Amino acid sequence: MRLTIRDTKEQVGQYIGDYIAKRINSFKPKAGRPHFVLGLPTGSSPLPVYERLVELYKAGEVSFKDVITFNMDEYVGIPRDHPESYHTFMFKNFFSLVDIDPKNTHILNGNAEDLYKECEDYEVAIKEAGGIDLFLGGIGADGHIAFNEPGSSLSSKTRIKTLAYETILANCRFFSNDLSAVPRMALTVGVQTVMDAREVVLVVTGQGKALALSQMIEGGVNHMITASALQTHPWALVVCDEDATNELRVKTVKYFKSIEKVQDEVEAKYGPVGAVRLGLGRASAA
Ligand SMILES: N[C@@H]1[C@@H](O)[C@H](O)[C@@H](COP(=O)(O)O)O[C@@H]1O
Numbered sequence: 363m364r365l366t367i368r369d370t371k372e373q374v375g376q377y378i379g380d381y382i383a384k385r386i387n388s389f390k391p392k393a394g395r396p397h398f399v400l401g402l403p404t405g406s407s408p409l410p411v412y413e414r415l416v417e418l419y420k421a422g423e424v425s426f427k428d429v430i431t432f433n434m435d436e437y438v439g440i441p442r443d444h445p446e447s448y449h450t451f452m453f454k455n456f457f458s459l460v461d462i463d464p465k466n467t468h469i470l471n472g473n474a475e476d477l478y479k480e481c482e483d484y485e486v487a488i489k490e491a492g493g494i495d496l497f498l499g500g501i502g503a504d505g506h507i508a509f510n511e512p513g514s515s516l517s518s519k520t521r522i523k524t525l526a527y528e529t530i531l532a533n534c535r536f537f538s539n540d541l542s543a544v545p546r547m548a549l550t551v552g553v554q555t556v557m558d559a560r561e562v563v564l565v566v567t568g569q570g571k572a573l574a575l576s577q578m579i580e581g582g583v584n585h586m587i588t589a590s591a592l593q594t595h596p597w598a599l600v601v602c603d604e605d606a607t608n609e610l611r612v613k614t615v616k617y618f619k620s621i622e623k624v625q626d627e628v629e630a631k632y633g634p635v636g637a638v639r640l641g642l643g644r645a646s647a648a
Pocket residue numbers: 403404405406407408434435499500501502503507508509529
């Protein structure tokens with residue numbers, strides 16, 4: 363796992379937006395895999411990423427015409443057009459602002475008649491699309507990824523989840539601070555669904571995520587901090603701001619900063635590290 367630290371959340375958004383655009387632009391369609399498949403989160407942390415991607419699209423630097431998306435999760439039981447549904451969030455903050463074909467966007471239906479089938483079908487749809495190339499995620503204050511609350515199986519797949527009280531409280535701000543209005547259940551991709559992606563990028567910003575970040579990076583792999591599963595992912599990148607590093611050891615911060623410096627030097631000489639593994643071409647000596 364790599365950790366990249368930027369000064370502000372805006373810089374984090376810019377870094378990840380540029381990173382995703384680069385991946386989309388260098389994607390080479392293959393038989394059975396004609397589209398770049400992008401996994402997406404909601405929440406306040408990824409907003410600067412979406413802003414950057416929209417900016418790049420408007421500048422003609424990236425197109426989403428050949429991109430298929432799968433969102434991480436959706437509440438159960440609130441209407442699709444509710445202002446706080448993840449459907450509304452995605453269309454308002456991203457899909458309606460770029461050239462993606464709405465048919466290529468997938469979000470779990472929290473109002474499906476058969477919620478179990480909805481989850482099973484979602485896993486099948488991801489497979490049929492060729493698997494997720496890059497899954498962008500956020501993190502909850504309790505270390506959860508998507509809606510995989512503490513104690514979730516690290517080999518979980520898409521399913522129905524009861525939300526933790528801490529998450530319900532955290533989301534209360536989006537529901538006019540009315541605790542009773544916050545949904546208690548959600549459909550979510552599993553930890554394993556995220557782990558199955560070829561690459562995972564996590565956006566972590568703000569002091570409120572500092573403890574979760576230190577636990578997921580410096581602690582062991584643990585089902586109580588489900589994002590810690592990413593320690594075993596072959597290609598995971600965490601991008602955080604300075605505020606989110608507040609609970610990390612100084613030594614950890616210095617270590618990852620030094621790694622980034624060395625990596626920049628190596629990439630300047632040999633091309634993108636890991637490019638071969640991600641199918642982006644062979645690195646060559648300058
Ligand atoms: N299901 C979402 C997560 O995907 C998200 O990472 C988390 C943090 O959201 P925020 O970025 O607003 O703190 O909120 C919810 O729990």
